[in-house]
Amino acid sequence: MSSLSDAAPERRLPDSADVVIVGSGPAGAAYARILSETSPAARIVMIEVGPIVSDPPGSHVKNIADNAERARAQRASEGPRPQDDAASTNTMDDYASDAARLWRPGTYLLASGYRQPGEDGLPAAAFSSNVGGMAAHWTGACPRPGQSERIDFVPDLDELLDEGERLLGVSATALADAPLADEVQARLARGFDADRPADRHVQTMPLAVHRTAEGNLVWSGADVVFGEETRANPLFTLVPEALGRRVIVEDGVVRGIDVEDRRSGEIHRLTSPVVVVAADSLRTPQLLFASGVTPPALGRYLNDQPQIVHAVRLRDVEDAPTGSTADSAITAQSGVSWVPFTDDYPYHGQVMQLDASPVPLEGDVIPGSIVGLGWFCAKDLQESDRVEFSPDDVDEYGMPAMRIHYTLTERDHRTLADAAEAIIAAGELLGDPVGGDPITFPPGASLHYQGTVRMGEVDDGTSVCDPHGEVWGTRGLFVAGNGVIPTATACNPTLTGVALAVAGARRIARTLDALTSK
Incomplete structure (x- = not known):
């Protein structure tokens, strides 16, 4: 190049x-x-x-x-405002954070203009x-x-x-053989597949990832x-x-x-x-x-x-074989599963293993048994x-400064409430909640x-x-x-x-x- x-x-x-x-x-x-x-x-x-x-x-x-x-x-x-060296480099840290201005490593937040009076903003x-x-x-x-x-x-x-x-x-198979993936999808399917067309059934999430000859994942x-x-x-x-x-x-x-x-x-x-x-x-x-x-x-x-997240510990699963141990790769134990959007179910769910529990747990934790659930909602367009x-x-680059106008409608609030019930139901199919009730992320976090x-x-x-x-x-x-x-x-x-x-x-x-x- x-x-x-x-x-x-x-x-x-x-x-x-x-x-x-x-x-x-x-x-x-x-x-x-x-x-x-x-x-x-x-x-x-x-x-x-x-x-x-x-x-x-x-x-x-x-x-x-x-x-x-x-x-x-x-x-x-992180552009004009990088974090200091002590800031986390793990994108799963504070996965279930309820921070008002949620930040992820490798990104920087809009400095100002992100909310106007009386609006939700981003x-x-x-x-x-x-x-x-x-x-x-x-x-x-x-x-x-x-x-x-x-x-x-x-x-x-x-x-x-x-x-x-x-x-x-994109591959639909790179993590499909994760030891706990079939069980996760089977449990979700029992709760979600009955009224869905076949292409909208619970399935493995297609991912932009491939495996090396050594078995490591490359994103x-x-x-x-x-x-x-x-x-x-x-x-x-x-x-x-x-x-x-x-x-x-x-x-x-x-x-x-x-x-x-x-x-x-x-x-x-x-x-x-x-x-x-x-x-x-x-x-x-x-x-x-x-x-x-x-x-x-x-x-x-x-x-x-609009996004809601939850975390559960899979119940009744056996310790799975150890996968890749490379520092930068996720150990594929429960993989990433997908609950697709439908017009009758206007949110999209993804269930992915977390490398660690977002809250301290007593006793041994089976690798891959802590999963995060993220439900994304379709916005009422305005x-x-x-x-x-x-x-x-001007902004920090000398370009015209941004001002966000953004409001969640009554329909959006209903969708979020329904999504909260749906993510709890999905969690109950899988296991036991960790970290309390589901969290609605601040607008813009998606x-x-x-x-x-x-x-x-x-x-x-x-x-x-x-x-x-x-x-x-x-x-x-x-x-x-x-x-x-x-x-x-x-x-x-x-x-x-x-x-x-x-x-x-x-x-x-x-x-x-x-x-x-x-």
């Missing part, structure tokens, strides 16, 4: 490209990969505001075996700034959307999801999405520590982007007929706003997934749920933000982009990531976001081919 990361301090950014990609998470990486495969003559430049924290660039920090090295990678991902709204984005720190869950979660005006959605699974390296990050096709592409350049400040648009046509070199502070103009903004669901609309591209739906229909940007105030640059079938003012991710009325400007998802989802959105990025990359490839064939 061509990179300017190790260049001298006076490094010079490229002057031009055929495609510029802003953001190096899974969606941005999907654009780079598909274009590398289908348009090998295209010059691609990817900019990322954060540093390279892992090798290969974009790989999951959980794959870093050394605890101290992993901690350094997490701290380097007090746990968080970001990562590093090559690979949040995918350097995620759980790897890649379920497919079902029923009303699906986007009905994308006719080839299943084929796109297939391609997304290929790029992410996919953006590095897997990049693939060797991108790394070996001599016309692909990754520029870390570079901030997209303004997309240059003239007469409704993209001309390039102004980039700040975060090392020198200099602003560099990079000319390009195509710019893809894949900077997450809050920073993507921020860059469009800073660029004067402000369609009516920009920042609106903000969608976080145009008024939005992120706004200040024309005057990290599954969507909708702020949503796609639509037609340009009617309720969407930002078309079904291929191209912004309405702005030729050559594409948006990507979870923010383009227009439906109310409860399932983890990364697979869907990557699938939709594939459609956008294919559209760009056709455009570039047409230009070069003339």
